[in-house]
Amino acid sequence: xxxxxxxxxxxxxxxxxxxVFIGSLxxxxxxxxxxxxxxxxxxxxxxxxxxxxxxxxxxxxQQGYLSLHELLITLFLLITAPVTAHMxxxxxxxxxxxxxxxxxxxxxxxxxxxxxxx
Amino acid sequence: MLSTAILIATTLVCLSLILNLWRLFIGPSRxxxxxxxxxMYINSIAxxxxxxxxxxxxxxxxxxxxxxxxxxxxxxxxxxxxxxxDLIE
Numbered sequence: 001x002x003x004x005x006x007x008x009x010x011x012x013x014x015x016x017x018x019x020v021f022i023g024s025l026x027x028x029x030x031x032x033x034x035x036x037x038x039x040x041x042x043x044x045x046x047x048x049x050x051x052x053x054x055x056x057x058x059x060x061x062q063q064g065y066l067s068l069h070e071l072l073i074t075l076f077l078l079i080t081a082p083v084t085a086h087m088x089x090x091x092x093x094x095x096x097x098x099x100x101x102x103x104x105x106x107x108x109x110x111x112x113x114x115x116x117x118x
Numbered sequence: 119m120l121s122t123a124i125l126i127a128t129t130l131v132c133l134s135l136i137l138n139l140w141r142l143f144i145g146p147s148r149x150x151x152x153x154x155x156x157x158m159y160i161n162s163i164a165x166x167x168x169x170x171x172x173x174x175x176x177x178x179x180x181x182x183x184x185x186x187x188x189x190x191x192x193x194x195x196x197x198x199x200x201x202x203x204d205l206i207e
């Protein structure tokens with residue numbers, strides 16, 4: 001295998017895995033649910049994108065044709081992550097979970113809780 | 119170099135799975151546990167893709183796609199369930 005393809009694939013793999021790890025670390029460490037929601041839905045999705053780009057490059061090099069299977073998974077994750085985050089945030093507001101003291105404009109969460117679906 | 123990178127990436131993803139499992143156990147509320155499960159299925163997709171890269175086969179991408187779809191549907195169903203109390207109104 002050529003050196004530069006191996007280098008690019010390795011760099012993408014390590015960056016993607018580091019982002020996935022940062023997402024899970026945020027899920028474990030952050031103080032309340034609304035801050036915890038940020039880490040997996042953003043950092044983990046970016047990390048998965050990097051891993052799948054590495055996979056696209058490697059499979060395209062190995063098989064000799066352009067392989068776009070993996071972009072389908074990336075597209076699906078990019079579409080579903082915000083929907084999941086929105087539904088989880090609505091659920092958390094409905095259950096009136098504890099909000100950490102540093103949050104600004106806490107009283108807006110009450111109004112958002114009362115709002116019905118259109 | 120590629121095998122070292124795969125080893126590092128697999129170690130990091132497995133550590134993230136352990137952290138998610140910890141949050142799944144201690145999570146003080148039900149949305150926390152749903153979020154931990156959601157992150158766990160995304161991380162297991164990452165693990166499947168790393169296994170596919172290391173064994174140089176494209177057989178596993180369909181499995182990863184299937185896990186992505188079913189994971190999203192199950193997360194949406196659990197959110198709806200604890201938001202409203204039933205799934206189909």
